[in-house]
Amino acid sequence: MDYQSIELEDIKHWKKELLRFIMAYDFAIKELTTKINILEDEFQHIHDYNPIEHVKSRVKSPESILFKIKKKGLPMDLPTIRENIRDIAGIRINCSFVSDIYQVADMLVQQKDITLIEQKDYIQHPKYNGYKSLHLIIKIPIFMSDRVEDVYTEIQIRTIAMDFWASLEHKIYYKYNKAIPQALKDDLRDAALSAWELDQRMERINAEVNQIKEEEHIRHKQAEEELVFPPEFLKLLTEEKQDD
Numbered sequence: 666m667d668y669q670s671i672e673l674e675d676i677k678h679w680k681k682e683l684l685r686f687i688m689a690y691d692f693a694i695k696e697l698t699t700k701i702n703i704l705e706d707e708f709q710h711i712h713d714y715n716p717i718e719h720v721k722s723r724v725k726s727p728e729s730i731l732f733k734i735k736k737k738g739l740p741m742d743l744p745t746i747r748e749n750i751r752d753i754a755g756i757r758i759n760c761s762f763v764s765d766i767y768q769v770a771d772m773l774v775q776q777k778d779i780t781l782i783e784q785k786d787y788i789q790h791p792k793y794n795g796y797k798s799l800h801l802i803i804k805i806p807i808f809m810s811d812r813v814e815d816v817y818t819e820i821q822i823r824t825i826a827m828d829f830w831a832s833l834e835h836k837i838y839y840k841y842n843k844a845i846p847q848a849l850k851d852d853l854r855d856a857a858l859s860a861w862e863l864d865q866r867m868e869r870i871n872a873e874v875n876q877i878k879e880e881e882h883i884r885h886k887q888a889e890e891e892l893v894f895p896p897e898f899l900k901l902l903t904e905e906k907q908d909d
């Protein structure tokens with residue numbers, strides 16, 4: 666075998682490995698998306714309610730991966746990238762209410778094949794700029810034709826109000842080329858507070874509605890239990906039964 670053919674074989678092997686490397690993250694997202702869809706359907710069926718508003722996902726671009734590995738000062742090889750860049754697969758879940766966030770997180774983390782690696786609660790401990798979200802780094806096994814790979818995925822769970830703030834803050838941050846004037850920073854922090862107040866208000870309204878629904882349910886059950894049939898009607902029923 667001459668050198669040229671060895672090189673070609675090497676390139677082919679590398680390309681295959683690289684594609685597999687990226688594919689694993691795509692599979693992790695597919696697997697988690699199915700899990701989330703199942704939770705949504707089941708929750709809707711059992712509780713007549715869906716705590717999830719929408720779900721977005723993405724695989725980090727090769728440019729961003731390389732930029733991050735460089736920023737961390739790490740060598741650029743696949744095992745290093747796999748172990749150190751844990752947000753190559755990313756899923757963002759938008760929930761209706763703050764309380765839903767923790768419920769959805771628990772429902773996912775409790776699943777046997779999901780391992781929670783790290784949790785950052787920016788709701789209990791918001792970032793100084795006002796950013797709020799629950800971040801989970803999890804590991805999930807992906808079954809391929811000749812191997813099983815544990816893949817890291819970052820799951821961000823937040824309310825619509827938190828997402829609204831984060832999306833716009835992100836845009837503003839890049840528009841200003843990373844040097845936001847202090848007055849704007851203060852304004853953004855204040856806006857985060859307004860978003861939080863809205864979340865809390867919606868949570869209170871939701872709790873009130875739930876209580877009204879619960880009371881109605883109890884009244885309905887009591888009314889059913891207290892339902893008394895006239896003796897003539899009951900007699901008719903038993904007579905009919907005897908006729909059968």
Ligand code: GTP
Nearest residue numbers: 752785792794796800821830831832833834835836
């Ligand atoms: P990264 O190097 O950005 O991944 O930071 P990290 O590894 O310390 O993770 P962290 O959990 O703090 O943030 C990860 C992701 O959360 C980011 O890539 C963003 O998507 C989101 N995020 C974190 N902080 C902010 C913020 O201040 N504003 C917005 N808009 N998004 C944020």
Ligand code: MG
Nearest residue numbers: 750751752819
């Ligand atoms: Mg990260």
